[in-house]
Amino acid sequence: MVVDPNFEIDSAAYNALLNRLNEVHSIDKQGDMSDFQIFSDDQWLTDAAVIDFLNYTKGEWAVELVFVCSENFQKFIVRRITSYTCPKKAALASSLMRRIAAKDQRGTIFVNTDGLLISNN
């Protein structure tokens, strides 16, 4: 890592930063194998909400399905299925694929993705 020697930080801000760093070891806990239950117990095939997602990469719209554990939305798997050069085709295919993959095809299993606090920093 290249450290910029001319970077300056206000002493109050630095103090606050250090205090936050102090808390890291008491608040953040390391995960364990139970976090991977969604893989090991195949939860993503049973009680998962499926969300279709179009991802524009390398000039193509990739169809991705996101399997989200209905009990804990922080557990999810993203699977890339296929890709299309036409966005309309991709949208149609993704909605069909979602309906095929979802356990309840009417889509009553859902997760509130607003519950995720996504920081774009």
Added chain:
Amino acid sequence: MYNTKDKILNASIRLFNEYGVASVRLQQIADETGISVGNLAYHYKNKEAILSSVYDRIFNEFSEILSKYLQNPSFLDFDVQVSAYFNFFEDYQFYISDLFSKEHAVPEIKLKWQQFMNKMILQINRRIDFYVSQGDLRPEPSKDTYLIVSEAMWMSIVFWIPQQTMRNKPISEKRYKEALWSHLKPYFTQKGNAQFSDVILPILVK
């Protein structure tokens, strides 16, 4: 593989440590590097330019040491940082005489050092707070006790090597670390004591 610029900087640091910044001449630096003064002048215009490059390197290294803060919650983390401080202050012994000289060649450097030193004290103080919250150190007996302890620890970190040199005593990392830990020892809880003898003592005995 070092390039010439690095070679010049290494030679300058060696000479600065030995003779002090003020009394080193460009000729000496060129001789120590093994190049001609003309070649030296091609890379660095004057001694101030060399000095400012040396300080760039110093500040870089120092920032890196400061960034080694609480990467893990045990005493070992502090020990690693102290080792880095020791190596740093052993490598750049000339800085002290340079900073205490009345007229500094590059005034911004003094300011920069001030900032670094304040950061250092703040960091030690927050680290003590952390150890208190972990139950390794006793809660502060009276207000500002730990601030004073942090300042004393800072003095040990920075001035331990110069004082040994001044008294013509040997410089060893083990003794340096012992001097530092001795500031915290009186405040250890039972848990802190146990951790100290488990984690730090084996290193100090080595």
